[in-house]
Amino acid sequence: MQVSQHDSFEKPQIGSDLFDVPFIRPEFPRGEDVATDMNEIVQSNWFTNFGPREREFRGEVAEYVGGDSVAVTFANATLALTVALAQLTGSHARGYVIAPSFTFAAGPQAIRWVGHEPILIDIDERTLQPSLTSAREAFERFGDQIVGILYCNTFGIGGDSVAAWESMARQFGVPLIIDSAAGFGSEYSLGDKVGTRGDCEIFSFHATKPFAIGEGGAALTRDRSLAARLSAGSNFGFMDHAGASIPGTNGKLQEINAAIGIRQLQTFDIALEARRRHLQRYHDLISRNVDGYFPRNDLLSSVCFASVVLPSASVRDAVLSELHSCGVEARAYYSPPIHLQPAFTETPRVDSLGVTESVYTRILSLPVFPSLPESAFERVEEAVQRHPA
Numbered sequence: 001m002q003v004s005q006h007d008s009f010e011k012p013q014i015g016s017d018l019f020d021v022p023f024i025r026p027e028f029p030r031g032e033d034v035a036t037d038m039n040e041i042v043q044s045n046w047f048t049n050f051g052p053r054e055r056e057f058r059g060e061v062a063e064y065v066g067g068d069s070v071a072v073t074f075a076n077a078t079l080a081l082t083v084a085l086a087q088l089t090g091s092h093a094r095g096y097v098i099a100p101s102f103t104f105a106a107g108p109q110a111i112r113w114v115g116h117e118p119i120l121i122d123i124d125e126r127t128l129q130p131s132l133t134s135a136r137e138a139f140e141r142f143g144d145q146i147v148g149i150l151y152c153n154t155f156g157i158g159g160d161s162v163a164a165w166e167s168m169a170r171q172f173g174v175p176l177i178i179d180s181a182a183g184f185g186s187e188y189s190l191g192d193k194v195g196t197r198g199d200c201e202i203f204s205f206h207a208t209k210p211f212a213i214g215e216g217g218a219a220l221t222r223d224r225s226l227a228a229r230l231s232a233g234s235n236f237g238f239m240d241h242a243g244a245s246i247p248g249t250n251g252k253l254q255e256i257n258a259a260i261g262i263r264q265l266q267t268f269d270i271a272l273e274a275r276r277r278h279l280q281r282y283h284d285l286i287s288r289n290v291d292g293y294f295p296r297n298d299l300l301s302s303v304c305f306a307s308v309v310l311p312s313a314s315v316r317d318a319v320l321s322e323l324h325s326c327g328v329e330a331r332a333y334y335s336p337p338i339h340l341q342p343a344f345t346e347t348p349r350v351d352s353l354g355v356t357e358s359v360y361t362r363i364l365s366l367p368v369f370p371s372l373p374e375s376a377f378e379r380v381e382e383a384v385q386r387h388p389a
């Protein structure tokens with residue numbers, strides 16, 4: 001049985017023999033090393049519930065991100081988003097949370113789990129990050145019915161205008177939760193790491209992400225009291241010995257995944273360099289051959305994949321099918337965007353989402369895993385040469 005992975009509802013296959021070059025191939029610790037960790041966990045009789053490996057991993061994640069952030073680990077990013085939204089917006093009656101349509105479904109679904117409804121906004125054409133203009137329009141139209149902002153660092157790339165989003169959240173008195181799912185290892189353009197901004201930032205450590213531990217996630221925040229509530233929120237809302245005292249669920253990270261994370265951190269920067277080198281190769285190759293562009297600051301990111309916006313939907317579709325026929329698994333993220341997915345077609349939006357509509361038909365996502373073979377670049381170059389416009 002193949003292990004299938006998301007992102008979109010179409011799942012990239014790991015271990016698939018359908019393609020010579022799969023879309024994702026996580027760098028994982030050797031099976032023998034994971035077995036050693038598992039043996040130690042069995043010996044210690046401590047499998048989950050904030051054990052020694054989870055505590056060590058949590059400390060190392062915070063240290064890696066720096067900037068005075070503390071880390072709270074989770075079983076996955078979707079639970080981290082849900083708990084963060086519950087802690088930061090849960091005291092309000094049902095309201096609206098601003099979120100981009102150009103994202104993965106986890107965020108909008110988490111908004112619904114805490115009893116709110118997303119208001120979908122557009123993205124900026126050049127950065128592919130949520131549009132400030134669109135968010136301002138949402139505040140003009142929905143005013144104090146808005147109880148929070150779920151900003152998304154698209155593809156884990158640190159948005160240029162994060163400070164302006166923080167000011168907007170302050171101005172309207174709402175929390176700013178940043179979904180940086182793929183962005184562990186990314187930097188903002190001023191040099192601070194992704195994970196240090198907003199009320200909190202959420203990472204996914206899913207097997208498809210650049211920093212992969214199987215299933216896992218974390219919320220990073222500079223606010224110690226929020227960190228305590230997020231941690232309790234991952235543990236049934238148990239704040240102290242009185243039992244459940246705040247909203248909570250079971251979102252705890254297991255010891256074995258934390259142990260894998262500790263190992264992954266030792267080699268992560270080397271893998272990250274390789275991903276950035278591959279992305280640079282794609283930049284060069286695209287600029288030689290076709291009128292496409294990459295989202296701004298992608299080379300500062302953890303590079304979950306290479307995203308290039310091609311001149312037209314027909315070029316994108318032709319290149320995508322050509323790559324598939326020559327054994328390279330490419331994809332199109334985020335296609336379709338949230339407002340075109342059945343659960344969200346009735347969701348309010350502030351405008352026509354014109355940039356989202358145009359970008360999702362033209363975007364191509366290419367593999368960048370560290371061991372990517374040279375032949376992948378050759379095949380991508382041939383495919384774009386055959387369909388220049």
Ligand SMILES: Cc1ncc(COP(=O)(O)O)c(C=O)c1O
Pocket residue numbers: 006007076077078079103104106107152179181182203204205206216217
């Ligand atoms: C933008 C975004 N948010 C949230 C998630 C959810 O992450 P997880 O699978 O760890 O729940 C993903 C996963 O791909 C994502 O891409």
